[in-house]
Amino acid sequence: MDAMETLETACADAWRAPVEDKVGDWRLRAAGGFTGRANSALAIGDPGVPVAEALDRVCEFAHLHGLPPVVQTVFDSKTERAVEEAGWVPNASHAAGHLVSVLVGPLGAGSDRAEILTSPTESWWELAADTTEPSPAQRHVLTTGEIGYGVAEITAGAVRAAVVGDLLHISRLAVRPEHRRRGLASALMAACGPWAAARGATRCVLQVATGNEAALALYEGLGFVEHHRYRYWVRPCEDRSS
Template sequence: MEFTMGGRLEVRITPADVGKRVSVRRWSDGPGVGSKFTDTVGVLTSWDDHVVTITPKSGETVHIAETSLAAGKVVPAAPARRRGPAASFDELARITARAWQPVESEPLGDWRLRAANGFTRRANSVLPLGEPGLPLDEALDRVRRWYGDRGLPAYVQTATGAEGTQERLCAELERRGWQREVSAEVRLAALAPLGDRDADTGRVRLSRDIDAAWLSGYQRSRTPGPELLTVLRGGPSVWFASVPGDAEGGTPAAVGRCVVDGRWAGFMAVEVGQGHRRQGLATAVMTALARRALDEGASAAWLQVESDNGAAGALYDGMGFAAHHRYHHFRAAGRDAGRP
């Protein structure tokens, strides 16, 4: 990172640059001979009361005292990814949302309030694509009431790390005491190489619907309710995969779900039973689903993986999936936040 101009470090950003992507260097222990620097790149989300706030692609807001700034400048948007299909954040946000359709939803301006009796935050959070049509505090009050009426915690799903994502909204939520609980990556890959993998798909069974056996292999369905079935079955073109376990009709060795939506195939709910791991079953499930999605005309793949799930991240790295952006679930704090 280079800040010098004529041999000097310069702060070339001002409060007028809020909303732009910037690179800053700050003194870690105060200016002076031998001082160390810390560099931060992200969106300048506020500059108030002599404190500079920057939200990097990780979504973890950084607060910097003005007096600690050694250098700063506006930088271009992050370079385009070199692997996988091209896609905008807005397109992916709508595609991924259609794969986790709620039981009920309601518009709030350009925001969408979604609920499914608590099954998966992706179907029980606000999708804020655009403006809510109200001042932010009023909109968030409406959000709290809507989820509180349903006995649910209020969540807002935001995104960081790509052009058009919501770093400023992340910072505003944090400023109001909302807590970031979960962060995950949206990853993309070309679909054809997935379908071409040399995987043993002979045992993989594909179906348009799920049964009790499939649900027993899905770790999130220990106490399934009708909302779980509604969410999992929802989507433009949904396929379920399973690999039989040791007993016919018993818990599958592996399961998976794929939602085909135009050129996109989304992979989710890929689970392998404890006694069947390291046998290539996750790869077999995804390969079989990819081949079916290719038959339906899809050409691009996406999936979501939590940022701290190293094992799954390594598997998807090997399959050619590259990170596009991150998304986060912010939960309202305080007594009006709804049930835990």
């Protein structure tokens, strides 16, 4: 695998769906509809069969679990071009944005305005998952692995920190509207650094939709740069954008 595929594999390891299967190197995932990543086929590496056949397997797996078939590909990769040639189209209806920037950057140096908890609190769930009663799929995706649950001022902000190998994977960063523009997002990012470094991490990775300008500006200010992009694809008959 090349550097982009290796990083995508690590990100997938940090965001494990409760149901997974394989088609060669491709990873099929189902999580009851909770997030695009956990309910798509990560199409990297060699599927071991022709791409058209692999896509048929993606459809079978998705339909078995009551999901629309979705494929995640590295942007402008050989696999992405093969998926497009097979008649699939970008998933323009994906609410969070179908084109995503994968950013890498340094670990934060710590903050006295945020802390990393060993288990999620009710307030953390409310901010990170928009619920105080997470579904089994949400609980599995967000708590599986070496996870830290970052909170700022107890109830003002939250973040999920996961360590995979030498990578700190950041997700679900959220600050309550009435507490924004006070530097809490940066404090949460900074607090994750020492926690992750103590567990072997040396760098940080996160994923942001290319249309999320506020988040991109935040991370650029923290020293993050784009490593690559990925995109979600669907079959035309299952594209719900029109």
